[in-house]
Amino acid sequence: MNILFASQAIDGHFNPMTGVAMELKERGHDVRWYTGQSFAGKLEKLGIPLFRFNRAIEHRADNLFELYPERARLKGPRAIGFDGEKIFASNISNFFEDIRDLAQDFPFDVLVVDSSMFIQRLVSHLMGRPVVSFVVVPNMESDPQVPPLFFGFRPARNPQEKAIQELAGLLSDKVILRPAGKSYRRQHRFYGQEAPKGARVTDEPYRCSAAIIQTGTTSLDFPRRNTNPKVHYVGALLPYRDQEVEPREPARQGYASTILVTQGTVDNVDQDKLIIPALEALKDMDALVMVATGGRGTVELQARYPQPNIRIRDYIDFAAVLEFTDVFVSNGGFGGVQLALSKGVPLVVSGINEGKSDVNARVEYAGVGINLRTDNPTPEKIGRAVRAVLADPGWKRRAGQMSQDFGSHNPAEAASQGRGRRSQRQVSCRHKA
Structure with missing residues (x-):
């Protein structure tokens, strides 16, 4: 099977996906990767061919302030809103066009994509390819029992906390996520794709993927009223490492x-x-x-x-x-x-x-x-x-x-199996109430 991995050029997004990629490669699949040139060396060591960003801007940990000097002055909700629009939403069309081009040389059967690239709807609808989303952050799918994103809330314990969180949710939807949502919808309309009105852009990967590899465990998530059967928690996914590792630091060294x-x-x-x-x-x-x-x-x-x-x-x-x-x-x-x-x-x-x-x-x-x-x-x-x-x-x-x-199981192996298998049908991306 031809499997294309795609990720942001950010260590925390790229590294956790490498263990899964190597599991699939070692099983005989043809695995290739679409990401920034900065990961060329790592992919060469893994023996995985690189399709580098062509149209897409390479956002890296070491160049964000160079690309966006104004980012350094932003804090709190304004900083999150800025990142949502500039770092994540702005590249959607570029990612999609790059992937549509490279498919001419590598007709992949399935795309395993960093969820923050937000191209699930375009790839599944316009290219007809199944998409497996890889989520390296806590589960962002909205749920009536889960607090709004970005405020650091715990689940509400009383009516007062619930009222505060409802107001914060409006701020999250109408202010923080609004720039990213507008950019997302504008780019999708260009391709004749309409996202559900009023829906959160952060729900789109959960809606438009055949399966979701969710890092973490349910015990590290908040309780949820609704269970998405496509979401598979797979534990702590580590970067791939071969058997030869560097010498370890001596334990404790006499300290308490x-x-x-x-x-x-x-x-x-x-x-x-x-x-x-x-x-x-x-x-x-x-x-x-x-x-x-x-x-x-x-x-x-x-x-x-x-x-x-x-x-x-x-x-x-x-x-x-x-x-x-x-x-x-x-x-x-x-x-x-x-x-x-x-x-x-x-x-x-x-x-x-x-x-x-x-x-x-x-x-x-x-x-x-x-x-x-x-x-x-x-x-x-x-x-x-x-x-x-x-x-x-x-x-x-x-x-x-x-x-x-x-658990003691290999989470990369569990993720590569998808805890089941990918759906063969086109994903409908219907809005889930």
């Missing part, structure tokens, strides 16, 4: 505990948000403190924090280090959160932008970590939260219980 800190790979320019206050909070603890910078300011931080218990690296093998980590301090990147919980490691989370507030709300709701509910926590807040997690075994116990939900 191990704390892992990250500020992700996108929102890591301003290290005063999390990395520096975390280092200030933890530098004098009897703990091995390991910090992943994502390749930014590593040398400067190493000089600033020479304490023997601190290890600052560009990148850290999270899968290895989390085997002996006691607390994971994170800004709420969904991939890292899932990986930590799959290893039974409780969290201290702090982050708002790029949808991280919704990830962190789920961590808090599940009782597997402390949510600081801010983009700029103080060292005092971080220190108190880390000490609270270390002092109360309940946090570790609940994280361990959730790790059982992630």
